[in-house]
Amino acid sequence: MKTLVVILLLLPLTAFAWDKEDTALQATVVATMLVDMAQTLYISGHDEYSELNPLLGERPSRDRVYGYFLGGIVAHTVVSYLLPKEYRKWWQGAFIVIESGMVIRNSSLGIGFSY
Numbered sequence: 620m621k622t623l624v625v626i627l628l629l630l631p632l633t634a635f636a637w638d639k640e641d642t643a644l645q646a647t648v649v650a651t652m653l654v655d656m657a658q659t660l661y662i663s664g665h666d667e668y669s670e671l672n673p674l675l676g677e678r679p680s681r682d683r684v685y686g687y688f689l690g691g692i693v694a695h696t697v698v699s700y701l702l703p704k705e706y707r708k709w710w711q712g713a714f715i716v717i718e719s720g721m722v723i724r725n726s727s728l729g730i731g732f733s734y
Contacts, residue, residue, distance in 0.1 A: 636704050644711040645699055649692055651718035656688035657732035658725040668730055 659675065662668040663684055669677040675687055695714060699707055 637700065641699070641704075641707060641711075644708065644715070645696060648695060648699070648711050648714045648718070651715060651722060652688055652692050652695070654722050654732070655718050655725075656684060657734055658722065658730045659684045659688070661731045661733040662725075664733060668728070 659670060659672075659679065660681060662670050663679050663681060670679055672687075675683060679687070699711055702710055
């Protein structure tokens, strides 16, 4: 609880450092995570595919997929917001590369989208 209070108190102090580029990068992170989520939902409904993420398991439920990705989006956005500017772009960029790689891989296997 103390950690949450500290984070909430520090949020206004970092607000001045967030700019349009940060917003664009974070929007790209969120977009790629949403596409990955849609592909994971597709996997969960098709027996010919299995999920590789060990945190989700081979056959995750739809609720588990939604919880994992929506929680991940919120957590990533909070961390991005709190990171100093010089580290934020690396953090966001790394996730864009990782998520894009997974989306491209899934797509190449014929994995579609489902919501």
